[in-house]
Amino acid sequence: MITIEIKDGWRKLVLNRPERLNAVNPAMLTELLQAIGDAEADSATRALLLTGNGRGFCAGQELGPDVTPGANGPPDLQALADTYHHEVVRRLRASRLPAVCAVNGVAAGAGASFALACDIVLAAKSARFVQAFVKIGLVPDSGASFFLTHSVGEARARALAMLGDTIDADTAAAWGMIWKAVEDADLMTEAEALTASLAKAPTATLSRMKLLFAAAGRNTLHAQLDLEARLQGESGRSDDYAEGVRAFQEKRAPVFKG
Ligand code: T3D
Numbered sequence: 001m002i003t004i005e006i007k008d009g010w011r012k013l014v015l016n017r018p019e020r021l022n023a024v025n026p027a028m029l030t031e032l033l034q035a036i037g038d039a040e041a042d043s044a045t046r047a048l049l050l051t052g053n054g055r056g057f058c059a060g061q062e063l064g065p066d067v068t069p070g071a072n073g074p075p076d077l078q079a080l081a082d083t084y085h086h087e088v089v090r091r092l093r094a095s096r097l098p099a100v101c102a103v104n105g106v107a108a109g110a111g112a113s114f115a116l117a118c119d120i121v122l123a124a125k126s127a128r129f130v131q132a133f134v135k136i137g138l139v140p141d142s143g144a145s146f147f148l149t150h151s152v153g154e155a156r157a158r159a160l161a162m163l164g165d166t167i168d169a170d171t172a173a174a175w176g177m178i179w180k181a182v183e184d185a186d187l188m189t190e191a192e193a194l195t196a197s198l199a200k201a202p203t204a205t206l207s208r209m210k211l212l213f214a215a216a217g218r219n220t221l222h223a224q225l226d227l228e229a230r231l232q233g234e235s236g237r238s239d240d241y242a243e244g245v246r247a248f249q250e251k252r253a254p255v256f257k258g
Contacts, residue, residue, distance in 0.1 A: 002031040003053070004038075009199035010047040011039045012192070018054025021106060023062040029084035036091045047198040048095070049191055050118055051102040060109025060132055061085070077138070085110045085142040092117040093214060096207040098198045102191035103169070103178070108132040113142030116151070119210065120194065121178035123169035124187040129177065134164040150217055151177045202240035204258035 005012040013035050015022035024032075039045045052058055061067055067075050092099050092114075101118035108130040115121050115129075123129075131148075133140050140148070140161045148157035152175045159165070169181035182190050198206065208231040215227055235241055240258035247254035 001028040002035050004035050006045075007192075007196070007199075009044065010049065010195045011035075011042075011045050012049045012051065012195070013039075015050075015052040015058050018052075018056070020062060021056030021059035021108075022052040022054065022111070023059040023064075024085070024110065025062040025064060025066055026080070026084050028062075029088060032088055033084075033091060036088070036095065039097060040091075040095055045097065046200075046203045047195045048097050048099040048118075049102060049195040050092075050099060050114070051188070051191065052104050054105070056105040056111075057101075057103045057107040057127065058111025058114060059106060060111045063136070081141050085113070088114060089117040089143045093210070095210075096203065098201070098203075098206045098210075100191055100195045100198065102187055103127045103129075104187060106130065109138075110142040110144075113140075113144045113147065116147035116177065117143055119206075120198075122187060122191050122194070123172060123178050123181050124184040125169050125181050126184050127169045127181075128166045129169075129172050130166045131160045131164050134162060148177070151175070200256065202235075202238070202244070202256040202258045204238060205235050205240060208235060 001017050003014040003016045005014070013032065015024070017023065017028065036048070039048055066080065067077065069075065098120070099118040101115040101121045103115050103121060103123035104127065105124065106128045107115050109132040112129045112131065131140060131144060133144070145157065145161065148160060152160070156175060160167070169178070172178045173181045212227060212231060216224055219227065238258050240256045243256060244254045
């Protein structure tokens, strides 16, 4: 259900259940968590690309047996979210690796959240984002209420969540939900080139940037300045900084190893 392609310095993780628009279930999310963990543990991997196979990116939680109320009462969605969906979001956000998402088609419910948990999101022009939760009586989860409030602002976040409206990739880009919308035919080439370029970037510095952006939403300016100074100190002591400055002075491309 998750296909892993190992490239030169980066890994492509493909949600692979196209007949269900890559809707996820615990087994698939266990595989995804394992794939993220394996990438993290491999020192040769410096970036991740997440995408979907077929005409969908991810239709959110599979509306199947795991979440269907039955004779024994309602399913425990809190436990399900905490163990699987939210763990994917936590792992992507806490990862030392920059994560790119190529949204190749519809991204609904938790599927949209997984995309927004990545650091840089590209979407095919034909892709759609659907806050599908309300249509089945659920609240936004997997970080949707957080990501939307911070990216598109509270007014749009509330309306998207409460109405369950669909927005297209151009609108998502115009509203600042994603980095950009690209022609369908160009999506994978562009996303792969972007991920490959991140794999050549100073990985530890990108990892520090992730810490900065995670803190920016809750910190005061003063606290953020303190954090920037501390992380800049760490960056300044790194071999990658020395290499970056040397490469600038020698008028050549830097070779980062951090
Ligand atoms: O504990 C927890 O936190 C639980 C987790 C909750 C997080 C969530 O993600 S809740 C939201 C769950 N997802 C949805 O409600 C989305 C349901 N799907 C849709 O609304 C639509 O399928 C789409 C808007 C995504 C796409 O529409 P469309 O018209 O392009 O495709 P389709 O014809 O509806 O779907 C194609 C097939 O995929 C279809 O199967 P069929 O009829 O060809 O055999 C459809 O049933 C299947 N499919 C789509 N989404 C799901 C799904 N099957 C199972 N689960 C799905 N989520």
